[in-house]
Each structure stands twice: as C-alpha cells, then as structure tokens.
Amino acid sequence: MSSVSRRRTWNVHRLPPAEGRIFLITGGNAGIGYFAAEQLAATGxxxxxxxxxxxxxxxxxxxxxxxxxxANVRHLQLDLADLSSLKTxxxxxxxxxxxxxxxxxxxALDDPPRRETEDGHELMFGTNHLGHFAxxxxxxxxxxxxxxxxxxxxGSFAARSERxxxxxxxxARDYRPKRTYGRSKLAQMCFGFELDRRLRGVGSTVLSVVAHPGGALDSLTPSRPPVHVTTPGERLRGLPTGLLVQGKDAGAWPAVRAVLDPEVRGGQLWGPRVFGLRGTPRCETVPSHMTDPAVAARLWAASGELxxxxxxxxxR
Structure with a gap:
C-alpha cells in the first residue's frame, strides 16, 4: 500500500472541488475519456x-x-493522427x-491490414504515442x-507484457494488431515516465503521471445514450466478468485521481487496486521495463525525429 493511501482515503464518488481549473482530455467524447470528463466536470x-x-x-x-x-464543457477540434494540425x-x-x-x-485495431496516418506513420503508434508526444x-x-x-x-494493462x-x-516488418496496440501503449507509458524525469531535470513545476484503467469493458459500463448504450442483456452477460474487471466509468478513476489528488507525485503509476484490474485507484510499483533509461532515450530520440x-x- 502506498504512503498516499495510508494517509487518507480517496473517495471516487466525492471528488475535491476544482472550480477555476481547466482540464483538457484527448478522446474525451467516448469510453474512458468520456467518463473522466464527466467526473471532472462534477468538480466545477x-x-x-x-x-x-x-x-x-x-x-x-x-x-x-x-x-x-x-457542467462547463467545451470542444477542441483535435486530430492526433495529423501532426501538422496540433499547434493550430x-x-x-x-x-x-x-x-x-x-x-x-x-x-485499437483488431485485424489487419496495417494502416497509416496522413503523415505515413502506423496508425496505432502514430496516434496513441506520436500524436501525444508531438x-x-x-x-x-x-x-x-x-x-x-x-x-x-x-496507458494500458496490456503494456506490462510487451517490450x-x-x-x-x-x-513495418512484423505487424500483429494486438501486439502493435500493446506496444503503442507501452511507448506512451515509457514516454510519460521519461517526460517526468526530464521535467525534474529542468526544474519544471509540471508533473507527468501515468495511469491505466485495468480491465474496463463496455458490457459493465453504465449507459450514456447516445454516447454509449449497454443493453440489459449485455449487462447480464457481463456480470461474471465483473468479479475480475469493471466498467469504463471505474476505469476512469485512476486518471481522475492523477489529475486531482494534490498528493500525487510526478513519475508515479496509478491503476485499480485489485490485481491492477478493478477497484479504486492506488499508486503501483512501476515495472522496470517502462523506465529503462537506455530504451527511454532511444524512444525519445526516434519519436522526436518522426x-x-x-x-x-x-x-526548458
């Protein structure tokens, strides 16, 4: 258990007020991003x-x-697959x-063929990692x-088993959609940890924190029509898996805590409490392959060039 958890209990249903603060969520129109936006909007x-x-x-x-x-919400036209559009x-x-x-x-693509962004990058790596990096x-x-x-x-729980x-x-040489997705999320997480190290190196007040949702399934997610609709049959079929995983509303909890909790520190990893798959958010031990300095340096250099x-x- 982390020292943060020992000091006080974080209540996912009673978040601290955040009036006057401004948060941007990429992909905030659906899935975990939607529920993070809904929960953060409730803080003011x-x-x-x-x-x-x-x-x-x-x-x-x-x-x-x-x-x-x-709720005070607004839209930003943002396409991470088009790097030239990001500054505008x-x-x-x-x-x-x-x-x-x-x-x-x-x-996340489940089947071939390999697809590319307008910039010529593999779609999942180009959007999930390079888009955020840029x-x-x-x-x-x-x-x-x-x-x-x-x-x-x-990030994603799937990144733990990837290299x-x-x-x-x-x-480009060996495209397997599920593996490519997992590696794109691993690249994101490696970037998040390396970014915090570099921020500390220049004395920045900005923190970089990594979170993951654990196992988050549509069938266990509350309906938010027309954004997302879970039928009674889908929810019923999903109940047995609820012992191990959760809905996307709960999957948003680690990211929301990483945004709001004043005791969160840069370079931390936040995920669900129960086996990293479900439950309230806690600070986790960071897997060593996500913070390897040699890998991080090479990924950073390659990402910057691409x-x-x-x-x-x-x-600075």
Missing amino acids: AVVVLGSRDAAKADAAMASIRSHVAG AVDSLDLDHLDAVVYNAGV LTQWPAPLLSAAPAGRIVTV LDLGDLQS ADTDPHLGF
Missing part, C-alpha cells in the same frame, strides 16, 4: 473535450450536462493557462503557467 472545473469528430463531441457534452448540473488546435483554445492534460485518446510541445507554456500543471498519460522493438517501432518536434517539447 472547465473540461475541454479533444475530439476530431464534432458531432460525437456535441453528443458527449450534452450527455455530461444532463448528468452534471452546471492548441492555439484555438485561447487560454492563459491549463491545469492538466489527460492523454487518453487511442486507436502535442506536448504546444500546451507546454499553458501548463507551465498553471500553479501545478499536470500531464496524465493513460518495444526499437528497430521496428511502427511494425514527429519533427523540439527536443525539449517546449519545457
């Missing part, structure tokens, strides 16, 4: 949903407003500060202007 914060689909974002905002009285997107926020960014958006440089000044800015990277192939980061970014990602 301004929540910005980063989404490339305006219609889906509108539906998500309407749903949040119907569940959270007075962030500039359109027209903010003087940003308290947290949650890197949640992701693409995005970081643009809100960096806004995060630095906040009293305690945070970048929360949402990066630094010679084939984009699965995304054509400032080597410091806007933090």
Whole structure:
C-alpha cells in the first residue's frame, strides 16, 4: 500500500472541488475519456473535450450536462493522427493557462491490414504515442503557467507484457494488431515516465503521471445514450466478468485521481487496486521495463525525429 493511501482515503464518488481549473482530455467524447470528463466536470472545473469528430463531441457534452448540473464543457477540434494540425488546435483554445492534460485518446485495431496516418506513420503508434508526444510541445507554456500543471498519460494493462522493438517501432516488418496496440501503449507509458524525469531535470513545476484503467469493458459500463448504450442483456452477460474487471466509468478513476489528488507525485503509476484490474485507484510499483533509461532515450530520440518536434517539447 502506498504512503498516499495510508494517509487518507480517496473517495471516487466525492471528488475535491476544482472550480477555476481547466482540464483538457484527448478522446474525451467516448469510453474512458468520456467518463473522466464527466467526473471532472462534477468538480466545477472547465473540461475541454479533444475530439476530431464534432458531432460525437456535441453528443458527449450534452450527455455530461444532463448528468452534471452546471457542467462547463467545451470542444477542441483535435486530430492526433495529423501532426501538422496540433499547434493550430492548441492555439484555438485561447487560454492563459491549463491545469492538466489527460492523454487518453487511442486507436485499437483488431485485424489487419496495417494502416497509416496522413503523415505515413502506423496508425496505432502514430496516434496513441506520436500524436501525444508531438502535442506536448504546444500546451507546454499553458501548463507551465498553471500553479501545478499536470500531464496524465493513460496507458494500458496490456503494456506490462510487451517490450518495444526499437528497430521496428511502427511494425513495418512484423505487424500483429494486438501486439502493435500493446506496444503503442507501452511507448506512451515509457514516454510519460521519461517526460517526468526530464521535467525534474529542468526544474519544471509540471508533473507527468501515468495511469491505466485495468480491465474496463463496455458490457459493465453504465449507459450514456447516445454516447454509449449497454443493453440489459449485455449487462447480464457481463456480470461474471465483473468479479475480475469493471466498467469504463471505474476505469476512469485512476486518471481522475492523477489529475486531482494534490498528493500525487510526478513519475508515479496509478491503476485499480485489485490485481491492477478493478477497484479504486492506488499508486503501483512501476515495472522496470517502462523506465529503462537506455530504451527511454532511444524512444525519445526516434519519436522526436518522426514527429519533427523540439527536443525539449517546449519545457526548458
């Protein structure tokens, strides 16, 4: 049990107020991103949903407003698969500060063929990792202007069993969708830990924290029509698996705590309490393969070259 958990109990249903704070969630229109947005909106914060689909974002905002009285939500047109569009997107926020960014958006493909972004990158690696890596440089000044800015990277439990192939980061030689997805999430998590190390190195006040949802299934997720609908039959069939995993509403809890809890520290990993698969959020031991300095340095250099970014990602 972490020292944070011993000091006090975190109540996922009674979150601390966050009036006056501004949070951006990539992929905030669906899944775990939607529920993170709904939960954070209930704190009184301004929540910005980063989404490339305006219609889906509108539906998500309407749903949040119907569940959270007075919710202050807005949409940011954001396409992580189009790296050249990211600066313009962030500039359109027209903010003087940003308290947290949650890197949640992701693409998961189950079957071949291998697909690419408009920039020519493998779709899952290009969106899940490179898109967030490249995005970081643009809100960096806004995060630095906040009293305690945070970048929360949402990884995956699947990343624990994967290892990066630094010679084939984009699965050009050997494409297997599930493995490519797991490695893209591992790249995200390695980036999140390395980012915090570099932030500490330049004396930044911004923290980088990594979270993962454990096992989060649609069948165990509360309905939020038209964003998500769980039929009674689906919920009934999903009940046995509820002993091991949970819905996407609960899957959002670790990321929400990573955003809000003042006792969270940079470089930590937050996930569900029960076997890392379900339950309330706790601080976990970080697997060593996610913080290998040699791997992190090579991933950082390769990502910077592929995304054509400032080597410091806007933090000096």
